[in-house]
Amino acid sequence: MAKKKRTVRIAHELPRDRRIAIKKALEDHETETRSDWDRENEWKQIRFCRKIIKPGQLRTVEMPLLNVSLGDKWPISVTIIHGKRPGPVVTILGAIHGDELTGTSACTNLLSPKFTGPEGSLNPNTVAGTIRIVPVVNLPGYREKSRYFPDGRDLNRNFPGRSKGSTTSRVASQLWHNLIKSSDVIIDMHSAAKGRSNMPQIRADLSHPESNLLAKAFGIELILDSRPPKGSLRQKANANDIASITYEGGGADLLDQQAVGVAVHGCMNVLRKLKVIPGNPHRPKFRLNAGGSKWLRAGEGGLLDMFVKPGSIVERGDVLATISDPNSPGLLVDIVAPEDGLMICTATNPFVTAGTPVAHFLPVSKHIELIKTQIATDGTLIVSGSLGEPIWREDDEVEEVEVGGEWSVGGVDAEWNIETAADNDDDEDVGETSPQKSAV
Numbered sequence: 456m457a458k459k460k461r462t463v464r465i466a467h468e469l470p471r472d473r474r475i476a477i478k479k480a481l482e483d484h485e486t487e488t489r490s491d492w493d494r495e496n497e498w499k500q501i502r503f504c505r506k507i508i509k510p511g512q513l514r515t516v517e518m519p520l521l522n523v524s525l526g527d528k529w530p531i532s533v534t535i536i537h538g539k540r541p542g543p544v545v546t547i548l549g550a551i552h553g554d555e556l557t558g559t560s561a562c563t564n565l566l567s568p569k570f571t572g573p574e575g576s577l578n579p580n581t582v583a584g585t586i587r588i589v590p591v592v593n594l595p596g597y598r599e600k601s602r603y604f605p606d607g608r609d610l611n612r613n614f615p616g617r618s619k620g621s622t623t624s625r626v627a628s629q630l631w632h633n634l635i636k637s638s639d640v641i642i643d644m645h646s647a648a649k650g651r652s653n654m655p656q657i658r659a660d661l662s663h664p665e666s667n668l669l670a671k672a673f674g675i676e677l678i679l680d681s682r683p684p685k686g687s688l689r690q691k692a693n694a695n696d697i698a699s700i701t702y703e704g705g706g707a708d709l710l711d712q713q714a715v716g717v718a719v720h721g722c723m724n725v726l727r728k729l730k731v732i733p734g735n736p737h738r739p740k741f742r743l744n745a746g747g748s749k750w751l752r753a754g755e756g757g758l759l760d761m762f763v764k765p766g767s768i769v770e771r772g773d774v775l776a777t778i779s780d781p782n783s784p785g786l787l788v789d790i791v792a793p794e795d796g797l798m799i800c801t802a803t804n805p806f807v808t809a810g811t812p813v814a815h816f817l818p819v820s821k822h823i824e825l826i827k828t829q830i831a832t833d834g835t836l837i838v839s840g841s842l843g844e845p846i847w848r849e850d851d852e853v854e855e856v857e858v859g860g861e862w863s864v865g866g867v868d869a870e871w872n873i874e875t876a877a878d879n880d881d882d883e884d885v886g887e888t889s890p891q892k893s894a895v
């Protein structure tokens with residue numbers, strides 16, 4: 456007997472203003488008929504940083520972050536896969552924060568012969584459109600294992616930048632004019648900042664229609680509906696009507712191969728959805744569209760022993776962590792789950808004081824049983840792409856689950872930010888405010 460399909464739609468749980476904004480944006484949005492992507496159109500060679508790339512060619516070009524005659528230009532490596540046929544320009548970025556390596560590793564994977572070789576999906580002879588892959592955007596930060604630029608600024612708060620501004624602002628301007636402005640679609644890949652780790656997730660402004668479609672095309676289970684931080688690449692791209700999403704997975708200074716696998720899987724899904732490469736995009740069994748979350752804090756100081764990790768599915772009352780103090784042997788304080796839910800981020804640094812945020816929690820209440828249908832032996836949610844390719848699925852077979860609430864203090868990571876970075880009040884994946892300050 457055929458199994459009856461279960462549909463979960465709980466739209467009333469999203470905040471009313473977001474529900475209205477998203478619905479209106481999608482209704483008003485008419486899918487653009489991009490005549491320039493028409494397969495019959497003439498498709499020419501392109502020029503990037505004075506280098507010519509012909510249709511059907513893959514070429515790696517050096518792009519300087521600074522236009523200087525003296526000193527380091529910080530030349531970043533941009534690989535351009537210029538397809539044989541017309542199509543969109545898709546830009547895939549890693550390490551805008553120099554210590555966040557998930558995106559860097561995902562880009563390196565995509566550039567391997569497995570994908571770009573004669574039989575690979577990204578072979579330029581079979582591509583329609585142009586794919587630009589940049590494994591490391593913040594080159595000086597990467598060299599120093601730092602989130603920041605050498606002037607202590609956060610590149611992802613300085614877009615679109617100024618050519619006569621600060622060092623970081625000049626770099627943002629250079630990136631904006633040479634790489635971002637000419638993109639149709641941007642996938643910007645990040646990890647959690649130092650001291651914590653994220654489960655794979657997409658962040659997008661779901662009231663921006665093209666970004667909404669892009670977020671869903673990525674094909675994973677968790678989407679956080681969040682308006683982008685001021686000065687972020689995502690904000691400026693959306694303001695210029697460029698579809699843009701942020702992928703988050705793993706933590707700074709870590710190489711979480713499952714998060715990398717999900718990133719590669721998601722990028723390929725987007726390219727399939729846009730028909731840049733052949734094949735059907737994979738879709739998740741369900742999708743959590745989250746409008747809010749809760750941060751859990753340490754009530755006491757000492758050493759934190761976490762029993763859960765990013766992606767752990769927990770029930771109300773489960774002990775998530777204990778805090779002990781070497782100066783008070785034998786005394787333990789538990790941190791328990793306030794509701795049934797999903798740990799979307801957990802601390803990796805064991806040093807805590809009273810008030811330190813230790814976990815980012817997504818209450819999923821009545822949908823816990825649905826989520827548990829995709830649980831791994833270690834108690835975490837199996838995210839599509841982390842364990843090989845999932846089965847193909849029709850779009851209307853995806854169960855949409857809306858998780859209500861609001862982001863405390865107005866932003867996804869603002870709670871963390873208040874504790875760790877007093878002058879950086881709307882960060883997306885916050886770490887230290889400067890290289891001198893410790894995150895926790």
Ligand SMILES: [Zn+2]
Nearest residue numbers: 552645646884
């Ligand atoms: Zn980041």
